[in-house]
Amino acid sequence: MTKLLKSLWARFLFQDRGILPTKKLLIVYVILTAALGIATAGNLSWWYVFTINIIVFLVSLGDLFFSPKKSQLSFKRTLSDEMERGLPYSLTIEVSNPSAYSFSYRLIDSLPQSFSRPFPIKGTIPKDSAVKIMYETTAAERGKYKINKLYFRYRSLLGLWEKQTTVELPQEVKVIPDLTETKQYLENAQAFLLYEGWKIRKQLSGVGEFAKIRNYVVGDDPRKINWRQTAKLREVMTNEYEPEHGKYITILLDCGRMMGAELKKANRLEKALEAALTVAAAALQKGDYVSVLAFSKEIKVFVPPAKGMAHLQTILQAIYNVKVDAAESNYAAVLQYLEMVQKKRSLLLLFSDVRTFLHEESALIYLKRLRSRHLFFMIGIEDQTLVKRTKAEPTDVQTAMIKSIAQQQMMFKKREKNKWEKQGLQMIEAPEEKLAVTAVSQYIDIMNQNLL
Incomplete structure (x- = not known):
């Protein structure tokens, strides 16, 4: 495959810059071809057929003037530097359109294959405005990944031709292990392990250093009841001891x-x-x-x-x-x-x-x-x-x-x-x-x- 053919193929695969005909234009040409085919059966000159096709093609190119220039659009991607494996995260792409033309778009972000890819994302952007496009993705494998390119296609409201641009937005993201259980423990150790009471493993009596006074729960050693605090608060209170730290x-x-x-x-x-x-x-x-x-x-x-x-x-x-x-x-x-x-x-x-x-x-x-x-x-x-x-x-x-x-x-x-x-x-x-x-x-x- 020659270099030119590779470039054209990449353009149709959403991977290059350029201009592409839309389905609407192709439908117009199918209808026009059918009509001209019937007309040629009635002795219509092929010169007229050729001329009409050229005129329609040139008129359709006028649709390009009703969409922004590529240089007028600006893009910004916002994502977290770290993502936990298997958890959904939101990514935001901000598109600025300072031109006088509204347009509809389709975009594909260059996420790695191990990420979920909800593409293409479609929508419209009004004239003289900035729009934030949000989507969710989930990383299935840990590691360090680079997200470089953003592939963006847009068309005017007539929608006969579609412009395509590739934007370089280099960023790195680390996919770390799922820390859900770690956070649960740090936020509430008692809920994670039933840290207090009879379900926790018992400590040797008289061993360890004093930690705090807390409410007595079923299963606590009665010998550790703090009678002074119990009399003062009129609630059964017990001393809690912890093992020595620094192990x-x-x-x-x-x-x-x-x-x-x-x-x-x-x-x-x-x-x-x-x-x-x-x-x-x-x-x-x-x-x-x-x-x-x-x-x-x-x-x-x-x-x-x-x-x-x-x-x-x-x-x-x-x-x-x-x-x-x-x-x-x-x-x-x-x-x-x-x-x-x-x-x-x-x-x-x-x-x-x-x-x-x-x-x-x-x-x-x-x-x-x-x-x-x-x-x-x-x-x-x-x-x-x-x-x-x-x-x-x-x-x-x-x-x-x-x-x-x-x-x-x-x-x-x-x-x-x-x-x-x-x-x-x-x-x-x-x-x-x-x-x-x-x-x-x-x-x-x-x-x-x-x-x-």
């Missing part, structure tokens, strides 16, 4: 092949990222030091430990773009690296696939060595398909075989988990929708028991 939490994120397994709404890595950020927010809010290490066959990201809520943004910017690798995770290498960089006693919170981890005998050697200094805890996502297979009714031979194999896999997993737990290495699995809640609950439980 070290190390979050390990597995980015290996098995973390790319698709779930109901995302893959395992997406859910692990969301849960890890929620745990980090909870720990930083409590005054603990948090570090994050993402890995697969090699170390991808390491964020050194720090405290304060500002550190959450540091963690987010470091790990928002980590992807699943098409390789098996090297647990031994990451644990060896961790032994060098994390000298202080720390809670090692690993988000990974339990089944894959259980097959890593080499990791057990390093974990036994780390156990003397650190506390290890692993959280995985429960395999709903496997659970469903084990509970299926064996209505025929095939279903019975599938159920037996699923039960065999569950037995293997349970047996291997018991072996690791005897070594002091705890691991649990949680449903994907409760992963963040379970992870934060386990963190709080460990802190309440002062295991660090």
